[in-house]
Amino acid sequence: MQKEKDTSTERSILEAAKRVFQNKGMDGARMQEIADEARINKAMLHYYFRSKELLFEAVFKKAFALLAPQLNAILNDDSSIEEKIKNFTTNYISFIIKHPYLPNFIIQELNRNPNFIEKLATNNGFPNIQKFKGQVRDEIEKGIIIPIGAEQLFINIMALNIFPFVAKPLIKAFANLDEGAMDALIEARKNEVSNFIINAIKIK
Amino acid sequence: MQKEKDTSTERSILEAAKRVFQNKGMDGARMQEIADEARINKAMLHYYFRSKELLFEAVFKKAFALLAPQLNAILNDDSSIEEKIKNFTTNYISFIIKHPYLPNFIIQELNRNPNFIEKLATNNGFPNIQKFKGQVRDEIEKGIIIPIGAEQLFINIMALNIFPFVAKPLIKAFANLDEGAMDALIEARKNEVSNFIINAIKIK
DNA sequence: TTATGGTTTAACCGTTTGGTTGACAAATTT
DNA sequence: AAATTTGTCAACCAAACGGTTAAACCATAA
Structure with a gap:
């Protein structure tokens, strides 16, 4: 039929699987529900992905690939730690609001x-803390931030x-918040969090 | 046989169920596996708890009841915020190391x-933020800590x-740590975390 | 000694599960 | 336009699942 590697069927399976797996998890998800959600026959799931396990892996890897660049922003970027924390916090929270x-x-x-995680850790683009470590040590030496382990930070x-x-x-539940109040609280964290962290580590 | 409300069988079921549910979650857990773990017949699970759902609820409530007092320590205790943070952090991390x-x-x-959560929220002893809120406002007014919403803190x-x-x-994975190094990092957080928070909010 | 009533078991049951099959339809190649 | 490959489906399957049953077991009371 089509020669594109990304058949429209394959795409709609992945989208449906994403929705179901994310709501119910691997164990709670049902192949029939994914098929219904994608409006195709259950046999098609196996035709395209062979097994539930492999379909799940495909969804998981895609989700992780979405998240990884966000983390690399704070680990491998060149700006100062203060800038990185400010940028990361705003960007990351905005990003997660879109993918809660x-x-x-x-x-x-x-x-x-x-x-x-070992299936992912070999990929290049997998977040790694090495560069960040050096940067933290640097800014501590220069008296910009207080002594703190890079891992802890x-x-x-x-x-x-x-x-x-x-x-x-x-x-x-603990704070007696409804959905709207909770969302407002999270929205406010775009600024709150970076101030909090910078307060905690910056030498004034 | 026994008249005690807490039969030894009932206890060993709960212990086995705890282990299995905590490792595999509600959806991933199997009644047969819980029975094997408790070294009893599967029918006994239903004799004592009627259904998987009810057995799970019993385990969940027990787990929550273990956690709740820990949180009340920081919410309803009378000491100053700085003291509370110090105590809570050390105690809580020690506690979780025992129940990871x-x-x-x-x-x-x-x-x-x-x-x-609604099934739990009605219980008395359910953590509530009200008192903590007042205390935060108080210490902000007195100039002890910087302005911050109690919920955010x-x-x-x-x-x-x-x-x-x-x-x-x-x-x-991100920090390239093995089990031992990770545990050491967590152990160090007993002090690290409270310093970090107090640095962030205390007016010097 | 024998009833009694809670406890335990092996065997069973209906349903749901992930996965397969074989036939058929729609493209693609020849 | 015939032959081949690729995509789709309804029906099916064996295994695993949560739950039930009926009979046995066993400590105690009558």
Whole structure:
């Protein structure tokens, strides 16, 4: 029929699979539901992707490929740490507001199967902390920021940016927030978070 | 046989169910596996808990009941915010090191079924932010800490404490850490995190 | 000793699951 | 236009699933 490698059928399967896997996870997802969502026969899923496992892998890799460049922005960019934190925080939160399912999906499935990350870690473009490490040491030496391990700072930045999306139902309940108030809180974090981090590490 | 409400069988089912549910989640867990783990017949699971759903609820509520008092420590305690942050951080991280599965389990299952939290929110002892809110406003007025929304501060504290456990596989990969190095990093956070937060909010 | 009532088991059941098959339709090649 | 390849479907399958049943088991009370 078509010669394009990306058949329209293949694309609609991937989109449907993305929606279902992200809502229900690997274990909770059903092949029949994905087929219905894509409005095709269940046999087609196997024709294009052979098995549930492989279809899931395709979806997962695509999701991860979306996230990775965002993280490389803070790890491999050349600007100062303060600038990086400001840019990353605004950009990352805007990005996740558009893909709210993403962090949860990746974290959940990586915990289910930690070896999974090895299938990704070999790819080039996989985020790596080396350059960031050097930069942190540099700015500490120059007296720009207080002494802190690059790994700890990196964890803190990730945590403050990602956690609210992951723990949304929990936070909503503890703080008595409805959906709208929670979204407003997250929106405000675009500025709040970078100020918080910079306050914590910058020498005035 | 026994008249105790907590039969040894019931206890061993709950323990087995905890292990299996925490590793595989509600959808990934199998009743047969729980039975094998508890070394009893599968029918016993239904005899004591009627259905998978109810068994899961029992495990989930128990897990949540373990976590809730930890959070109330920071929300409803009377000491100053600085003291609370210091105590909470050390205590909470020590606590989670002993129950590393907990945050992930609760977050994962709450995202799968957000209505679930309503079954818990009615209980007394359910964490609530009201008192903490007043305290934050107070210390801001007195010039002890910088202006910050209580909700934002609460999210930040939760994020910095909990996130590393939730995102462990991801962080390990990005920072090229083996299990031991990662554990050392987390251990160090008992002090790191409270310093970081206090640096960020305290007026010197 | 024998009823009694909670506890435990092996075997079973209907349904759902991921996956397969074989026939057929629509392109592509010859 | 015939032959071949690629795409699509309804029907099917064996295995796994959560849950049930009926009979056995066993400590205690009568």
